Amino acid sequence: MLADSGEEFIIYKSAVAMAGVDASNSIAVGDSLHHDIKGANASGIESAFITCGIHATELGLNGFGEVADVSAVHALSSKYDAYPSYVLPSFTW
Secondary structure, three states: OOHHHHHHHHHHHHHHHHHOOOHHHOEEEEOOHHHHHHHHHHHOOEEEEEOOOOOOOOOOOOOOOOOOOHHHHHHHHHHHOOOOOEEEOOOOO
């Protein structure tokens, strides 16, 4: 378990257990590399990083749905030591 993602680790492990599924059949969706994605990494769950959220400014994004530069996403992922399985510009219902 990663120290920075301990709470998320517990949340993801609990959610998987409550749903009665294996982590390998789950995906976490979030806009925080430090919390959502890092917690998913620690839990063995694939993840989808939404770039238009809290990291938009760090990625140089100005508008909803704008696509982030791949190298900027890689650099930010390295900074937070959090590696998403997938990257999406936005998520809407």
